[in-house]
Amino acid sequence: MKKFGLLLAGGIAAVVLLSTIGPMVGLLVSLVLLYFIFKQFLKANSTGAKIGLGIIGAIVLVASIHNIPAIIGVAAAYVLYLVYKKWNENKHTKIKEESDPFVNFEKQWNELKNY
Template identity: 45%
Template sequence: MKKFGLLVLGIIAGIVAVASLGNLLGLAVSALVVFAGLHFYLKSDSTFLKIFWAIVGICGLFSAVANIPGFFGILAIVGVWYVVKKWNNQSVSFSSPIVKSDDPFVNFEKQWNELSK
């Protein structure tokens, strides 16, 4: 019964993700426009260019608001990822894994702190 629930959730999330690909693309372009507007606003020196890039950033924000269904697509992609992880009996963790290495050059600062104590 658990596999059936995962299958149904995966199918529904997959359909929602595919159906909102256009909104996801629009959301990505809007984010790019907002980022460019903010970046060039901070780099510009003249008042005219600051006003121009502020208007570009505001237009990008309005476009992002118009693509709110793209957020449902992001949630659907996360749902598909969750279903795949659970289907393969893998743990779902949002923390970064701790990688241990024996290479002294990788953990130089850690070893230096241990030596200087």
């Protein structure tokens, strides 16, 4: 039942992530553009260049605000990571338990005591 819940949560998170890939790419591109516009704004010496870069920066800022639903996609990616981590948690503990010589010794000792 636990695996079914993890599968369901992972499936929903995967669908949400796939549906928000567009806004995630748009947000990334607009933030990169905003960064470079800001750096050019700081380098500009003339007032006209600063006003032009400020206007372009404001337009790109509005575009990046428009892509805020991408944060839901980032949250879905994090949920997918948690589901993957939980899914593989049982496998790792079983392998660790089987490879531990002291655990095997205890099992064998208990088997010998029962005979």
